[in-house]
Amino acid sequence: MSLLTKTNFPLRGIIPPMITPLNADGALDSASVQKLIEHLIAGGVHGIFILGTTGEFSGLSYQVRRELITQTCELVAGRVPVLVGITDVSIEESIALADYAEEAGADAVVAAPPFYITIDQSEMYSYFKQLADGISIPMFLYNMPSHTKLIIEVDTVVKLSSHERIIGLKDSSAHGVYFQSLCHAFRDQPDFVLMVGPEEMMAETVLMGSHGGVCGGANLFPEVYVGLYEAAVKRDFGKVKEFQAVVMEISTKIYQVGGYKSSYMKGLKTAMSFRGLCQAQFASPLYPFSEEEVEELRKRLIEITNQLELKKV
Amino acid sequence: MSLLTKTNFPLRGIIPPMITPLNADGALDSASVQKLIEHLIAGGVHGIFILGTTGEFSGLSYQVRRELITQTCELVAGRVPVLVGITDVSIEESIALADYAEEAGADAVVAAPPFYITIDQSEMYSYFKQLADGISIPMFLYNMPSHTKLIIEVDTVVKLSSHERIIGLKDSSAHGVYFQSLCHAFRDQPDFVLMVGPEEMMAETVLMGSHGGVCGGANLFPEVYVGLYEAAVKRDFGKVKEFQAVVMEISTKIYQVGGYKSSYMKGLKTAMSFRGLCQAQFASPLYPFSEEEVEELRKRLIEITNQLELKKV
C-alpha cells in the first residue's frame, strides 16, 4: 500500500526529480541508479521522483522507463516515498505505466497534461478525471507550461482536488502569482500538497507556507536543498540566506554553461558525473558538452564545492 | 520497395492526413478505415498520410497505431503511396514504428521534432540525422511549431536534405514567409518535396511552384481539394476561385463550431460521421460535441453540400 494518502501522510520536503543514469548506448546504467539512490537518501531527501522532466522521461523508451521503476522501487525499499512520472500524450500509455508503477511498489504517480495538442480547461479537467479514474494509485498534477504549452488553471485544480486519488500538485511554471493563488485556494486544505519546481523559489514558497520543492540540484548536493528546506521551515533566516546563496550559485553557474536551451540538463548531469554519480550520457535529442564546455563546468563546480567546504554548510 | 524515392518519383498532389476512425471504447473502427480509404482513393487523392496530427496520433496507444498501419497498407495495396507519422518524444519508439511501417509496406514516414523539451537547431539537426540513420525507409520532415514549440529552420532543412532518406518536408506553420524561404532554398532541387499543411494556403503555394498539400478537409470532400490542386497546377483561375471558396467555407464554418481549440478536429470528424465515413469518437483528451453543437454543425454542412451540388464542383 502507498506510503502516501491524502489525509494521513501528506508529502513534505525535498523530492529530487532524479536524473536517469544512462550508458553510452542508451541503456539504463543500473550501477549508477543504485549509487545515486543511496546518495540521495544519505542526503536526507524526503522522497524520490523518477521519470520527471529532469529524469528525461520523454527521451526514454518504455522499456527503460519500466526498468527504472522496478529498480528504484526495489532499491529504495520503502525508506522514502517513490513518485513516478507517467506524463504521456496517450492516456492509455499513462494508465499502463501507472499500473506498472503501482505493481512495482511506487507510492504515487505524477502527470502533466498531454503535451502535443492544445486543449481547453474543460478538456484538461476531463482528461485528468479520466486518468485518475483509470488508475488505483495516488496522483499528483504537474503544471509545466514551458513544456506542455498548457496551464492547469487554479479553478481546474480546485475541481480536480476533490478526486480521492489526486493528492497534490507540483508547479514548475516559475510564476509567483500562480503559485500564491494556488496556496490561497488551498489555504484550508493542508493535506493537498503544493510543491514548487524551480529550486530558486523553494525557500520563499516554504516560508509562505507551502510544502516543499522538487529540486533538480538535489541530485547533485541533496544536503544543500534539504538544509535550505529545513531552514525555511524553522525560519532560520541566517541559514536560509547561506543555503539560498549556494542554490543561486548552482543555478547561475552550473545550469548556464554554453547558453543552450538544454544547459540545465547538460550542466546538472555532467556535474554529477564529476562526482561519480552517473555518466554524462543523455537521451536523444540531447548530447554531451564539448570538451571546452566540460572544463568550464568543472572549474565552476570546483569553486562551488570549495565554498561549500569553507562554509561547512 | 517504397513507391517513393528522392529522384525518380517525387510525391505531388493532395495527401490527406487521414483521421483515425475509432469506436466508443477507443479501439480502431476497422470497418470505417476500409470505407474511408476507398472514399479517399475514389476522390482522387495522390497519397494517404496516417498518424499525423489530424490522425490524432498523439492520443493513440502504440497498439492502435500498429493496427492502423497494417490495415491501411493492406487496404491501399499500392494504389497510392502510404505515409506514416512516427513523431514521438523517444527516438527509439519512432524508429520502432518506422521499422514496423516499412515491414507493413508503407512508402515513407513523417517526423516532427520531439515535442516535450525545447532544443536548439544543432540538437534538432543531430536528432533528425540520428533518426534518418536509424531507419531504412524514406522520411519527410514535419514542421509544426504550434504543437512542438520548435521551428525547423530553413538552414537546418537544407543541411538535412542531403541525407539520402530525407525526401521532403511538410510545413504546417501557416507562415507564408517561412514557406517561400523554403521554396527559394530548394528552387533548383525539384525532387525535394515541399508540401503545405494549412489547406487554406494550398492553392497559392502550388501556384508559386510547390508540390501539394496535406489537407485535412480532403478526408471529407477529397474531390474538392484534388480539384483545387489540379486547377492550381493548370493555372485555371476560374476553377481556383470556385474551389478556394468552398475550401474557405469549410475552414470558417465546419472548423469553428463551439470556439474550442479543438474545433477543427471535432468539426472535421463529426462532419465525416454525418457522411457515414466514421463515428464521432475521439482519442482522449478530446470528446464529442454537445447535441446543440452537432445540430449547428449539421446545418452548416448541409449549406455547404447544397452549394457544392448547385455548382457541381
Place this chain on the structure above:
Amino acid sequence: MSLLTKTNFPLRGIIPPMITPLNADGALDSASVQKLIEHLIAGGVHGIFILGTTGEFSGLSYQVRRELITQTCELVAGRVPVLVGITDVSIEESIALADYAEEAGADAVVAAPPFYITIDQSEMYSYFKQLADGISIPMFLYNMPSHTKLIIEVDTVVKLSSHERIIGLKDSSAHGVYFQSLCHAFRDQPDFVLMVGPEEMMAETVLMGSHGGVCGGANLFPEVYVGLYEAAVKRDFGKVKEFQAVVMEISTKIYQVGGYKSSYMKGLKTAMSFRGLCQAQFASPLYPFSEEEVEELRKRLIEITNQLELKKV
C-alpha cells in the same frame, strides 16, 4: 534635489503605482488626484509612482501626463518620494518627460524598454545607457515582459547598474527565478533597489531580502499592503499570513470580474470609485464595466471590507 540617491537614501517599502483619476471626457480629475494622494499618504505608503501601467500612462495624452506630474509633485510636497513613469517608444519623448518631471520636483523616473519593435540585449543596453545619459534625475529600470515583449536580462541589469543615475529595478515579470537571480546578482549591493510588481509575491520576496513592492492594490487599501510589508520586514508570520490572505482575496475577487484581459484595471479603478477615490473612467481603449459587472464587483468588495473590519487589520 531628489530625495533619492543611490547610496544615501535607497527606496524601501510600498510604492503604489497610482491610478490616474479621469473625468468622463478624458481630462484629469484634479479633485480626485488630491483626495487619492492624501489617502495614500495617510495609508503609510513609502513613495508614490505615477504614470506606470496601472496609471494607464500609455492611454494618456502628453498634456494629461504633464498635468499629473505637476499636480502630484505639488500635492505630495516632499512628504514621500515621487517617481514618474517615462516609458515611451521614442527616447526623445522620454527624455522630455524626464526633464519635465525633474523640473516639477519629482525624485526619480521609471523606464521600461521601448515596446514596439523587438530588440536584442545589446540594443537594450545601449538604449538605457543613452536614456540615462540624456537625463539628470535618478532612474529605475522597469522589467515588464507581458507588455513590452522584452526581458531586461540579469546581465544587462548588472551592466547598467554601474551608471550613476540607474538606482534600481522594478520587476513585473512575476517570474520567481528571474527575481531571485536579480537578488543574487545584487546580494552585495543593497543600495541597488529591487522591487517586485505583482503584489501577490511581495511578502515572499521581502522575506528573502528584497526591498518592497509596487502594489496596485495599495491604491485601494494602502494600509493592507503597508501592513504586509512591515510584517514581512519584522518576520511576524502571523501578520504576514493574515494580510497575505486579504491581498489574495483582492487578487482573486476584485481583479477578476468579467474575465477580461483588462479585469485588473477595471476592477481596481471601479472598486476605488465605490470608496470615492476616483471615477470609474478609463483611458481608451478601456471602457467601464456593465451594470451587472459593477454590481458583482460591489458585492465582492463588501465581503472583503467586512472581513477587514472584523479582523481589524
Place this chain on the structure above:
Amino acid sequence: MSLLTKTNFPLRGIIPPMITPLNADGALDSASVQKLIEHLIAGGVHGIFILGTTGEFSGLSYQVRRELITQTCELVAGRVPVLVGITDVSIEESIALADYAEEAGADAVVAAPPFYITIDQSEMYSYFKQLADGISIPMFLYNMPSHTKLIIEVDTVVKLSSHERIIGLKDSSAHGVYFQSLCHAFRDQPDFVLMVGPEEMMAETVLMGSHGGVCGGANLFPEVYVGLYEAAVKRDFGKVKEFQAVVMEISTKIYQVGGYKSSYMKGLKTAMSFRGLCQAQFASPLYPFSEEEVEELRKRLIEITNQLELKKV
C-alpha cells in the same frame, strides 16, 4: 480631398512603407526625403506609406513625424496617394496626427491597435470605432501581431469595415490562413482593400485576388516589386518566377546580416545608403552595423545588383 475613397478609387499595387531618412543627430534628412520620393515614384510605386514600422515611427519624436508628413505631402504633390501611419498608444495623439496629416494633404491614415496593454476584441473594436469617428480622413487597419501582441480578428475587421472611413487593411502577420480568411470574408466587397505586409508573400496573395503589398524592399528596388506585382496581376508566371527569385534573394541576404532581431531594418537602410538614397542612421534603440557587417552587406548587395543587371529585370 483624398485621392482615396472606398468605392471610387480603391488602392491597388505596391505601396512602399517608406524608410525615414535621418541625420546622425536624429533630425530629418530632408535632402534624402526628396531624393527617395523621386526614386520611388520613378520606380512606379502606386502610393507611399510613411511612418509605418519600416518608417521607424515608434522611434521618432512627434516633431520629426510632423516634419516628415509635411515634406512628403508637398514633394509627392498628388502624383500618388500618400498614406500616413498614426499608430500610437494614446488615441488622442493618433487623432492629432491624423488631423495634421489631413491638413497637410495626405490621402489616408493607417493605424495598428494600441500596443502596450493587452485587450480583448470588444475593446479593439471600440477603440478603432472611436478612432475612425474622431478623424475625418480615410483609414486603413494594420494587423501587426509581432509588434502589438494583438490580432485584429476577421470578425472584428468585418464589423469595422462598415464604417465609412475604414477602407482597407494591411496585414503583416505573415499568417497565410488569416489572410485567406480575410480575402474570403471580403470576397464580394472588392472595394475593401486588402494588402499584405511581408513582400515574400505578395505575389501569391495577388495571384489569389488580393490588392497589393506594402513591400519594404521597394524602398531599395521599387521596380522589382512593381514588376512582380504587375506580373502577378497579368498572371505572367515566367516573370513572377524571375522577380520572386530576386525578392527572396533580398529577403534571405540583405535582411539577415548579423542575426539581429533588427537585421531587416539595418540591412534595408544600410543597403539604401550604398545607393545614395539615405544615410545609414537609425532612430534609437537601433544603431548602425559594425564595419564588418557593412562590408558583408555590401558584398551581398553587389551580387544581387549584378544578377539584376544580367537579367535586365
